Amino acid sequence: MDEHDMGEDLEKVLFTKEQLDERLGQMAAEIDADYAGEEILLVGVLKGAVMVMADLARKLHTPVEMDWMAISSYGSGTKSSGVVRILKDLDTDIIGRNVLVVEDIVDSGLTLSWLMANLGSREPKSLKIAALLRKPEAAKVDIDASYVGFDIPSEFVIGYGLDYDQKYRNLPFVGTLASHVYS
Ligand code: IMP
Numbered sequence: 001m002d003e004h005d006m007g008e009d010l011e012k013v014l015f016t017k018e019q020l021d022e023r024l025g026q027m028a029a030e031i032d033a034d035y036a037g038e039e040i041l042l043v044g045v046l047k048g049a050v051m052v053m054a055d056l057a058r059k060l061h062t063p064v065e066m067d068w069m070a071i072s073s074y075g076s077g078t079k080s081s082g083v084v085r086i087l088k089d090l091d092t093d094i095i096g097r098n099v100l101v102v103e104d105i106v107d108s109g110l111t112l113s114w115l116m117a118n119l120g121s122r123e124p125k126s127l128k129i130a131a132l133l134r135k136p137e138a139a140k141v142d143i144d145a146s147y148v149g150f151d152i153p154s155e156f157v158i159g160y161g162l163d164y165d166q167k168y169r170n171l172p173f174v175g176t177l178a179s180h181v182y183s
Pocket of ligand 1: 048073103104105106107108109110111112155156157158162163164
């Protein structure tokens, strides 16, 4: 899927495929430096983190395993509520392991705040967050994300894993939707 397939539904491209690729390379280098001599369990949050996980993991030199969680945040439309239910838990025991949660976006922070408390109680050796995007203006709770790709304004974005109504996840770039799509 590309810009042309979006037609009038695309407002603008925020980050091109090349920009995402470059930034993920920088994040991977930082992660490799921080975890030198260690192994990492990457925990991706379905479904949004699929693209970030796939590309970030392939840029890392540190030995990694990958696991996935699916959680549903009760909320209406484009807002999350922080009330979370586990749809799919990890297959792996994380006691004593270096867990790096891989996320597409930190918006209000409510989902991640819940997830970090949940994973933290399972006694990992370390627990950190890598998120491609963050909306600082939207933060309702403080999230200490160790690796952040880009800070963006508080507008709804799609592409590269991020959806609107389950669509547009397969766009290779991150962009904004034209307002007529919502209304
Ligand atoms: P939070 O709990 O408000 O931080 O939201 C977390 C989840 O909401 C993210 O992992 C995304 O799946 C979704 N989300 C938040 N903002 C956006 C957006 O701009 N576009 C698409 N999904 C979003």
